[in-house]
Every structure is written in C-alpha cells, then in structure tokens.
Amino acid sequence: MPGTLPLQDGINQAWLMLAQIAADLTVLTRLLALSGDAAPVATCEPNALRNRLLHVPARLVQGGPRRLLRIPKSWPWVKAIVDAFAKIGAIPPPDGR
Numbered sequence: 001m002p003g004t005l006p007l008q009d010g011i012n013q014a015w016l017m018l019a020q021i022a023a024d025l026t027v028l029t030r031l032l033a034l035s036g037d038a039a040p041v042a043t044c045e046p047n048a049l050r051n052r053l054l055h056v057p058a059r060l061v062q063g064g065p066r067r068l069l070r071i072p073k074s075w076p077w078v079k080a081i082v083d084a085f086a087k088i089g090a091i092p093p094p095d096g097r
Contacts, residue, residue: 029053033087038080052077053084 026046034042041052058071069085071078 029084029088032091033084034080035087037083038087041077041080041084053081056081 030042058069061068061070
C-alpha cells in the first residue's frame with residue numbers, strides 16, 4: 001500500500017518504534033534539562049530544538065586525560081547547551097551508584 005510507512009512488514013514496526021523513542025527523548029530532554037538558562041530553547045519546535053542543540057559547530061578536543069567539547073562563544077545558545085549538559089550530568093544513575 002503506497003504512501004503509508006516508508007518500508008515493508010516488520011521493518012515498519014522497528015522504524016515506528018525508533019521514531020517514538022526519538023520523540024520520547026526529545027520530551028524527556030525538555031523536562032529534565034531545559035530550564036534555567038536553557039528555558040528559551042525548551043519552547044522551540046522540534047526542528048529548531050535540533051538545530052540549536054544538536055547541530056552545534058563544536059569540536060571535540062583532548063584536554064589532558066579528559067575530552068572537552070569546544071563550543072564557539074559566538075553560538076547564540078551556548079549558555080543553554082552548557083546548562084543542559086550540566087543538568088543531564090547531574091542526574092544520578094538509576095541504581096543509585
């Protein structure tokens with residue numbers, strides 16, 4: 001049946017499940033990480049949210065024993081990104097470690 005889902009049979013189920021997981025991750029990111037300095041980004045449409053948080057012109061560099069993400073200071077949403085990463089990093093593991 002043309003025009004329904006992009007693939008056939010069981011592959012459609014996997015594609016649909018992955019699309020639902022992506023939507024859930026977007027909602028959870030908004031709830032858990034996008035407040036404070038990141039609040040203006042929380043009200044964006046999903047496409048704008050992806051462009052502001054995921055399509056960042058950053059570089060991964062080695063800073064001694066750690067890897068660092070270098071975000072240009074000219075990026076308009078740098079405070080939102082730093083605040084969101086800090087909040088995500090502060091979430092304790094599920095087993096209480």
